[in-house]
Amino acid sequence: MFLGRVVGTVVSTVKDAALIGQRLLIVQPVKPDLSATGKRLVLLDCTGAGPGELIYWCRGKESSFPFLPEQVPSDGTIVGFVDELHLERGR
Amino acid sequence: MFLGRVVGTVVSTVKDAALIGQRLLIVQPVKPDLSATGKRLVLLDCTGAGPGELIYWCRGKESSFPFLPEQVPSDGTIVGFVDELHLERGR
Amino acid sequence: MFLGRVVGTVVSTVKDAALIGQRLLIVQPVKPDLSATGKRLVLLDCTGAGPGELIYWCRGKESSFPFLPEQVPSDGTIVGFVDELHLERGR
Amino acid sequence: MFLGRVVGTVVSTVKDAALIGQRLLIVQPVKPDLSATGKRLVLLDCTGAGPGELIYWCRGKESSFPFLPEQVPSDGTIVGFVDELHLERGR
Amino acid sequence: MFLGRVVGTVVSTVKDAALIGQRLLIVQPVKPDLSATGKRLVLLDCTGAGPGELIYWCRGKESSFPFLPEQVPSDGTIVGFVDELHLERGR
Numbered sequence: 001m002f003l004g005r006v007v008g009t010v011v012s013t014v015k016d017a018a019l020i021g022q023r024l025l026i027v028q029p030v031k032p033d034l035s036a037t038g039k040r041l042v043l044l045d046c047t048g049a050g051p052g053e054l055i056y057w058c059r060g061k062e063s064s065f066p067f068l069p070e071q072v073p074s075d076g077t078i079v080g081f082v083d084e085l086h087l088e089r090g091r
Numbered sequence: 092m093f094l095g096r097v098v099g100t101v102v103s104t105v106k107d108a109a110l111i112g113q114r115l116l117i118v119q120p121v122k123p124d125l126s127a128t129g130k131r132l133v134l135l136d137c138t139g140a141g142p143g144e145l146i147y148w149c150r151g152k153e154s155s156f157p158f159l160p161e162q163v164p165s166d167g168t169i170v171g172f173v174d175e176l177h178l179e180r181g182r
Numbered sequence: 183m184f185l186g187r188v189v190g191t192v193v194s195t196v197k198d199a200a201l202i203g204q205r206l207l208i209v210q211p212v213k214p215d216l217s218a219t220g221k222r223l224v225l226l227d228c229t230g231a232g233p234g235e236l237i238y239w240c241r242g243k244e245s246s247f248p249f250l251p252e253q254v255p256s257d258g259t260i261v262g263f264v265d266e267l268h269l270e271r272g273r
Numbered sequence: 274m275f276l277g278r279v280v281g282t283v284v285s286t287v288k289d290a291a292l293i294g295q296r297l298l299i300v301q302p303v304k305p306d307l308s309a310t311g312k313r314l315v316l317l318d319c320t321g322a323g324p325g326e327l328i329y330w331c332r333g334k335e336s337s338f339p340f341l342p343e344q345v346p347s348d349g350t351i352v353g354f355v356d357e358l359h360l361e362r363g364r
Numbered sequence: 365m366f367l368g369r370v371v372g373t374v375v376s377t378v379k380d381a382a383l384i385g386q387r388l389l390i391v392q393p394v395k396p397d398l399s400a401t402g403k404r405l406v407l408l409d410c411t412g413a414g415p416g417e418l419i420y421w422c423r424g425k426e427s428s429f430p431f432l433p434e435q436v437p438s439d440g441t442i443v444g445f446v447d448e449l450h451l452e453r454g455r
Contacts, residue, residue: 001297001315001348003283008123008178010094010147015171016137016157024092024147024171026123026178032281032299032313040123042092042147046289051179056283056297056315058346061153061243062334065346066289073149073156073170075092079346080288080297087281087299088324099214099269101185101238106262107228107248115183115238115262117214117269131214133183133238142270152244152334164240164247164261166183190396190451192367192420197444198410198430206365206420206444208396208451222396224365224420233452243334243426255422255429255443257365274388274406274439276374305372305390305404319380329374329388329406331437335425338437339380352437353379353388360372360390361415 001056003082004029006049010042018072025049025078027057032085045078054082092147094173095120097140101133109163116140116169118148123176136169145173183238185264186211188231192224200254207231207260209239214267227260236264274329276355277302279322283315291345298322298351300330305358318351327355365420367446368393370413374406382436389413389442391421396449409442418446 008026012019022044029038034054041057046066049055055078057063063077099117103110113135120129125145137157140146146169148154154168190208194201204226211220216236228248231237237260239245245259281299285292295317302311307327319339322328328351330336336350372390376383386408393402398418410430413419419442421427427441 001317003315006179008176010173011175011177012147012171013174014138018156019171026176037312039128042094044092047287056285058348060151060333060348062337062344062346062348064153064156065291065337065344068344071153071156071159073153073168075149075151075153077346080285080292082283083286084284085281085299086284088279097270099267101264102266102268103238103262104265105229109247110262117267130219133185135183151242155244155247162244162247162250164244164259166240166242166244188452190449192446193448193450194420194444195447196411200429201444208449221401224367226365242424246426246429253426253429253432255426255441257422257424257426274408276406310403320378329376331439333424333439335428335435335437335439338382338428338435341435350437353376353383355374356377357375358372358390359375361370 001058002029003032003056006051006053006055008051016073018070032087041076043076043078044074047078047080049078049081056080056082092149093120094123094147097142097144097146099142107164109161113163123178132167134167134169135165138169138171140169140172147171147173183240184211185214185238188233188235188237190233198255200252214269223258225258225260226256229260229262231260231263238262238264274331275302276305276329279324279326279328281324289346291343305360314349316349316351317347320351320353322351322354329353329355365422366393367396367420370415370417370419372415380437382434396451405440407440407442408438411442411444413442413445420444420446
């Protein structure tokens with residue numbers, strides 16, 4: 001999984017039927033020190049996340065598991081909120 | 092999912108049987124500010140998108156979900172149109 | 183899917199049983215303007231492609247769909263020939 | 274699979290139901306010479322690994338196999354500890 | 365699939381049960397001209413490959429196909445030996 005911060009939303013009315021009712025969030029991937037890294041993505045969400053929140057997301061087909069038995073064409077889904085990050089001293 | 096703009100089409104007559112009847116679109120990935128980013132791809136489409144349109148696409152096996160129960164060998168499919176993008180102020 | 187040109191072949195006698203009878207082609211990925219881009223790969227083929235031809239290929243598990251019901255361990259398969267490419271003016 | 278060293282943990286209370294009870298570890302990918310390479314990731318674990326340990330991890334949907342029959346939305350899981358690494362002389 | 369040369373081995377006693385009995389090989393990816401390219405990986409093997417040998421490997425979930433019906437958490441498996449490589453003249 002990857003860390004990220006929600007920075008925006010996408011509005012889309014015409015889309016694959018399995019995506020109806022799904023929110024589309026723009027996420028900036030971040031490092032464990034919370035600095036930005038890499039390109040912004042459009043992710044689905046199964047947690048109720050909103051702009052500004054620190055989350056982690058799962059990519060690939062397994063990102064459609066939270067929506068089973070519906071087969072949602074997602075390749076990236078927010079699966080949890082980050083409460084705290086602990087890094088080893090000296091690492 | 093990823094943002095992109097349709098910039099062209101591919102004509103292909105000899106192809107895997109599961110691809111017959113599918114349109115092949117050339118897409119330029121874009122950032123949320125709509126500037127180009129990364130390599131152009133050939134994508135399938137389940138939305139009726141055409142050249143010039145701003146879309147988002149899904150990659151990986153899950154990009155074949157819109158065509159179920161047929162098992163289309165797609166690794167990238169346009170799954171929706173972008174109406175609006177909202178970015179958090181200061182992000 | 184990705185555009186590429188077939189540039190060579192691999193001869194392999196000892197291999198996974200599901201690959202017996204499959205041709206292995208070396209492919210150079212290309213951009214829509216047909217210039218080379220990225221690393222050469224070894225791909226399977228379900229179209230009868232040969233050296234010099236312009237093709238498109240599919241990556242990931244879905245690249246094994248053309249061989250179903252056999253479960254061929256492919257992560258990249260040529261799925262069609264390119265007849266023509268059309269790019270929008272000014273893009 | 275990829276080599277890595279566990280460098281931290283993520284605390285998360287609100288998450289997808291299938292992730293409840295799973296530990297989230299921050300891992301620094303390493304080369305066979307154990308130098309750091311690439312971005313840190315958040316991984317699940319099926320081995321009982323802890324901070325400081327040298328492990329290898331599997332990415333993609335197959336990283337959810339250790340949790341079957343539950344369909345855990347994981348795209349990266351620690352699947353074993355490294356006891357020793359042997360490299361060919363001159364390579 | 366990708367070309368590579370086996371350059372080492374990993375010894376691991378504590379691991380996911382589905383990996384017991386599997387050999388873990390360190391592989392250096394190579395180009396068709398056999399020069400090294402990209403990061404070394406830890407791969408499973410279904411061919412009996414050993415250090416020094418030129419092989420090709422498959423990545424992703426399909427790399428677990430050679431071990432079916434067991435669901436081995438592999439994201440990269442050596443699936444064949446390279447006997448010869450042929451490249452088009454001028455390419």
